[in-house]
Amino acid sequence: MQDIIKKEGYKFFFYPKACESCEGRCCVGESGYIWVDKKEMEDIAKFLDMNEEEFIKNCLKKVKYRFSIKEIFVDGEYRCLFFDNEKKRCEIYPVRPTQCRTFPFWDRYKDEKNIEEVKKECPGIIR
Numbered sequence: 001m002q003d004i005i006k007k008e009g010y011k012f013f014f015y016p017k018a019c020e021s022c023e024g025r026c027c028v029g030e031s032g033y034i035w036v037d038k039k040e041m042e043d044i045a046k047f048l049d050m051n052e053e054e055f056i057k058n059c060l061k062k063v064k065y066r067f068s069i070k071e072i073f074v075d076g077e078y079r080c081l082f083f084d085n086e087k088k089r090c091e092i093y094p095v096r097p098t099q100c101r102t103f104p105f106w107d108r109y110k111d112e113k114n115i116e117e118v119k120k121e122c123p124g125i126i127r
Contacts, residue, residue: 004126007105011127012115014104018124023088025121026103031078034069036060036097041067043095069097 005014036044045055059081060067071078074085082091090096099106104125109118119125 005105009110010105011112012104012109012119013126014122015124015126018122022123024083024090025123026100027083027090028077028079028085029121031071033063033066034071034080034097035099036067036069040095040097044092044097047092047095 003016005016007014041055041060042052044059045052048055048059050058056067059070061070070081072081073079079085080090082096083089084091090100104118104122108114115125115127119127
């Protein structure tokens with residue numbers, strides 16, 4: 001397991017190869033926000049061969065002054081709009097938002113009381 005990642009401030013390690021067999025557990029479940037910034041919007045729209053206005057209208061929701069990728073509700077759970085449930089993978093993986101790229105190293109998981117939560121969601125978490 002040479003590819004194990006450890007980041008300062010976190011009380012766990014992450015094994016990214018676990019993503020290959022995980023089937024997108026971090027992309028489905030409870031409703032939440034998948035924040036995107038201006039550059040990410042441009043990159044995703046280009047990747048999808050859409051103009052930015054069309055992408056914003058069809059794929060994002062505005063929450064106060066920010067934008068989040070829309071979710072869909074299927075089979076009793078929320079899914080990121082870009083999660084392909086049949087293939088169990090992200091359709092925009094090469095241009096996925098920073099929020100997705102940095103999972104599971106989110107600030108909330110620095111707190112010991114939240115590690116069990118992320119461990120249930122992510123099979124790559126090693127204590």
